[in-house]
Amino acid sequence: MTTATKTFKRNNGRKVDETREIRAEVGIIPNADGSALFAFGDTIAIATVHGPRTMHPQHKQDPKKGVLRCNYDMLSFSVTERKKPGPNRRSQEISKVTEWALAQAVDLDDFPATVVDVNIIILQANASTRCAGINAASLALAHAGVPMKELVASVSIGKIDKTLVADVDKEEEDNEEGDGATDIAMSFLCNSEKISHIQLDGKITAKELDEAIELGWKTCQKIKKIQEDTLKKVGEEK
Amino acid sequence: MNIENNLTKQSVLNYLNENKRMDNRKFLELRKIEIETGISKNAEGSARVKFGNTEVVAGVKMDVTTPYTDHEDEGTLITTLELLPIASEEFESGPPRIQAIELGRLVDRGVRESGFIDFEKLCIKKGEKVWGIFLDLYAINDDGNLLDTGVMAALAALLTSKIPKYDEKTEKVQFGEWTNKKLPLTKSIPITMTFYKIGDKMIIDPNKVEEISADGRLTLALSELDKRLVINSMQKGLEEAFTKQELSKIFAEAEKKHAEILKKLEKLE
Numbered sequence: 359m360t361t362a363t364k365t366f367k368r369n370n371g372r373k374v375d376e377t378r379e380i381r382a383e384v385g386i387i388p389n390a391d392g393s394a395l396f397a398f399g400d401t402i403a404i405a406t407v408h409g410p411r412t413m414h415p416q417h418k419q420d421p422k423k424g425v426l427r428c429n430y431d432m433l434s435f436s437v438t439e440r441k442k443p444g445p446n447r448r449s450q451e452i453s454k455v456t457e458w459a460l461a462q463a464v465d466l467d468d469f470p471a472t473v474v475d476v477n478i479i480i481l482q483a484n485a486s487t488r489c490a491g492i493n494a495a496s497l498a499l500a501h502a503g504v505p506m507k508e509l510v511a512s513v514s515i516g517k518i519d520k521t522l523v524a525d526v527d528k529e530e531e532d533n534e535e536g537d538g539a540t541d542i543a544m545s546f547l548c549n550s551e552k553i554s555h556i557q558l559d560g561k562i563t564a565k566e567l568d569e570a571i572e573l574g575w576k577t578c579q580k581i582k583k584i585q586e587d588t589l590k591k592v593g594e595e596k
Numbered sequence: 597m598n599i600e601n602n603l604t605k606q607s608v609l610n611y612l613n614e615n616k617r618m619d620n621r622k623f624l625e626l627r628k629i630e631i632e633t634g635i636s637k638n639a640e641g642s643a644r645v646k647f648g649n650t651e652v653v654a655g656v657k658m659d660v661t662t663p664y665t666d667h668e669d670e671g672t673l674i675t676t677l678e679l680l681p682i683a684s685e686e687f688e689s690g691p692p693r694i695q696a697i698e699l700g701r702l703v704d705r706g707v708r709e710s711g712f713i714d715f716e717k718l719c720i721k722k723g724e725k726v727w728g729i730f731l732d733l734y735a736i737n738d739d740g741n742l743l744d745t746g747v748m749a750a751l752a753a754l755l756t757s758k759i760p761k762y763d764e765k766t767e768k769v770q771f772g773e774w775t776n777k778k779l780p781l782t783k784s785i786p787i788t789m790t791f792y793k794i795g796d797k798m799i800i801d802p803n804k805v806e807e808i809s810a811d812g813r814l815t816l817a818l819s820e821l822d823k824r825l826v827i828n829s830m831q832k833g834l835e836e837a838f839t840k841q842e843l844s845k846i847f848a849e850a851e852k853k854h855a856e857i858l859k860k861l862e863k864l865e
Contacts, residue, residue: 388649389684389737400637404736406682429681429689434732435639435655438772443676443732445689477681477689479734481653482636 366521369529375573377513377525380581382493382588384501392502394588396494398525400484405494407502410472418473424466425473428457430491432480452488453478459492459512459545459555465505474504485528485541486514492545492555493581500589508549509585511578515542515570517562522570524577537561544574548582551575605794605809612797619648619803624849626801629860631748633756638772641757641779645749647801649739651683654731654749656757656779660720660769661728671718672728675704677746683735702788702831703733703747706817709828710786713754717780720762727759729779740807743815744800747788748861754779755864784819786828787857791816791846793836798846800853812836814846818854825851 368374378399387393390406397403413419430452434443445453456478466474476498478491492512500506516526519536526541533539540560547554553571562570611618621627627648636642639655663670677700679687692700707713718727731754733746757779761770792802793812802810817829827847832838838846 387737408685435657438638440657440730
């Protein structure tokens with residue numbers, strides 16, 4: 359950690375590398391082949407998986423392997439100012455980066471001409487919704503039994519003024535003091551230790567960004583552990 | 597109807613002809629109802645309702661808007677219902693199709709026509725500013741009877757809604773901050789029940805398999821008006837026609853069921 363870490367005190371009493379309370383559950387939606395809930399504190403994402411099933415329209419089929427298709431959306435009342443129901447530019451972009459974040463973790467070579475549909479909804483939003491969505495999706499894919507090489511874990515690292523923090527909440531995201539807030543959402547392929555998704559908004563030096571990614575990796579290892587523990591519980595109950 | 601549905605229908609009918617249902621319920625018996633409120637903090641009110649495995653979430657958001665020219669001193673209500681792809685492998689994302697449109701409109705009519713919301717109390721300045729209510733419903737898991745489940749979720753969300761703060765000077769709503777005031781609601785809680793006709797049998801609260809086997813359906817919303825039970829809205833769906841006797845029987849059964857369902861909601865105050 360840099361010396362700057364001491365300057366910003368988090369409003370919520372969290373340590374700089376501490377996420378909000380994480381809640382993870384699988385099997386919450388009976389109709390889906392796989393489903394999961396993942397929450398960072400007040401940010402709650404639900405993901406389902408349907409498939410592999412035949413891809414329609416046919417021209418989108420890949421004769422060599424199955425295709426992963428993601429769809430992310432927020433419920434209209436998940437934010438303080440109502441969001442018009444249905445997809446918009448933001449949700450379509452997030453859907454696409456989510457797809458890219460997860461694509462290398464699944465192995466659909468044995469399912470040519472099929473699609474695996476991942477649908478993510480945000481029930482309640484307090485920043486980091488795409489990261490919660492990706493974590494939920496990774497869990498739901500595993501819960502569905504889709505062949506996977508590894509899990510994907512996602513977190514947003516923030517630079518609030520000059521301090522790096524893990525799992526940014528809305529209040530931190532809106533911080534305007536000093537350098538203001540820089541938000542870096544990132545996702546890791548947990549075994550290959552590679553970054554499958556990264557997005558940044560704000561102002562940050564290359565050196566600080568190196569540190570942010572390191573903090574992201576450390577945090578994602580903790581998240582991966584929670585994902586694994588959640589999946590191990592499947593079938594244990596009753 | 598495709599082959600698979602035809603086979604499904606035959607097995608559903610086999611049960612009904614023996615006076616049974618596949619999940620051992622009586623013809624007019626509801627599944628277990630679970631209501632949870634306050635499920636989404638940024639909403640003015642929210643609820644999750646389950647009828648068996650069918651699950652719908654509803655949320656209320658409000659904003660200050662201009663009234664309709666023919667109701668200058670009344671607030672407005674806009675209801676939407678989305679059949680999210682998470683709820684069933686048959687649902688796809690994109691603009692709502694006829695099933696979602698019809699369901700949304702039925703929820704809207706039940707709530708509106710009963711007079712459950714006291715729209716006049718939502719007027720801020722006649723002809724200029726009124727509160728607008730957005731009532732948004734989302735299907736989470738479809739195991740039949742999304743409509744009755746959805747109306748229940750809508751009612752639970754409305755019953756637990758608080759009005760947001762409004763700054764008179766800047767004429768802006770302070771989103772994310774709430775007053776202690778609840779929505780102005782009346783005692784006319786519109787309970788919705790849908791009766792399904794399969795062959796010559798009549799059931800309520802179908803599961804998905806029963807629902808796709810149905811030949812006809814009739815939806816009614818009932819509420820209390822001056823201690824009388826009144827029907828506020830009604831819609832017949834699907835091709836099968838009903839006899840006058842069948843309709844009379846449905847009206848009588850709906851009156852009986854009303855109290856049973858109302859009890860579940862009255863606890864929410």
